[in-house]
Amino acid sequence: MxxxxxxxxxxxxxxxxxxxxxxxxxxxxxxxxxxxxxxxxxxxxxxxxxSGKEAREINFVRRGNVSEKQADYIVVLLQKIGDRVFDADWVKYIEECADKVRASAIIRELKMMAYAPKF
Incomplete structure (x- = not known):
């Protein structure tokens, strides 16, 4: 930390x-x-x-062998999360996603953020 x-x-x-x-x-x-x-x-x-560096917008573009369904779901989750501020490293990780395994990991993390209870 x-x-x-x-x-x-x-x-x-x-x-x-x-x-x-x-x-x-x-x-x-x-x-x-x-x-x-x-x-x-x-x-x-x-x-x-x-955490310091941060970004509000993530421009996800489908690359490599990421399926169209995965790409669409990532975009939907990012829209659901809305105005959340992301760390710059996390933004880079999402934007440079080019394989199905990484896309699955990103979807898993975004689902936790999108559907987590807000206190």
Missing amino acids: KKRILKEVMKRAWKLARNGQRKFGGKVSEYLAHAMKIAWAWAKRNIDHL
Whole structure:
């Protein structure tokens, strides 16, 4: 995990713990464990925003031996996900997809993003 992400998680956790201490009294350290759980949950939901390079649009073009059905399904899933911000490496991985195995892996990941519960 990148230092930047860890730094953001710790800053958020300490901020939450201090707010809990101000609101309910006691020591900040008493609130830190629960604040860490909240901060990590937030980081997991927003990992793409924290990872630095990002892109909003992915231009998927069918290449190689990717089937037409797979290509169409990837485009549909990307549309379903909508305004999600993707890491630049992930964008490159999707855009350069040229075989059925990689397309299947991309579809599996996109399905998890598209149909995951939103909290």
